[in-house]
Amino acid sequence: MATAPxxxxxxxxxxxxxxxxGKSDLIRTARDxxxxxxxxxxxxxxPDRQYDGPNAVSKAVTEAR
Numbered sequence: 001m002a003t004a005p006x007x008x009x010x011x012x013x014x015x016x017x018x019x020x021x022g023k024s025d026l027i028r029t030a031r032d033x034x035x036x037x038x039x040x041x042x043x044x045x046x047p048d049r050q051y052d053g054p055n056a057v058s059k060a061v062t063e064a065r
Contacts, residue, residue, distance in 0.1 A: 004065050005039045007058050013039050014057065020050040026057060 013035035
């Protein structure tokens with residue numbers, strides 16, 4: 001089982017996301033901000049839907065572990 005990234009680090013890599021945002025937008029933004037494999041892997045595990053804000057993303061990452 002993978003370890004969820006630190007929520008602060010996760011949001012640091014998602015800075016500037018224009019919500020609502022889809023899973024692919026979140027992954028692309030995280031990569032653009034230099035996210036490590038742990039953050040990218042966590043985002044790849046979340047459901048493919050629209051997220052209305054940072055809290056929704058953090059919740060999905062926590063639940064997808």
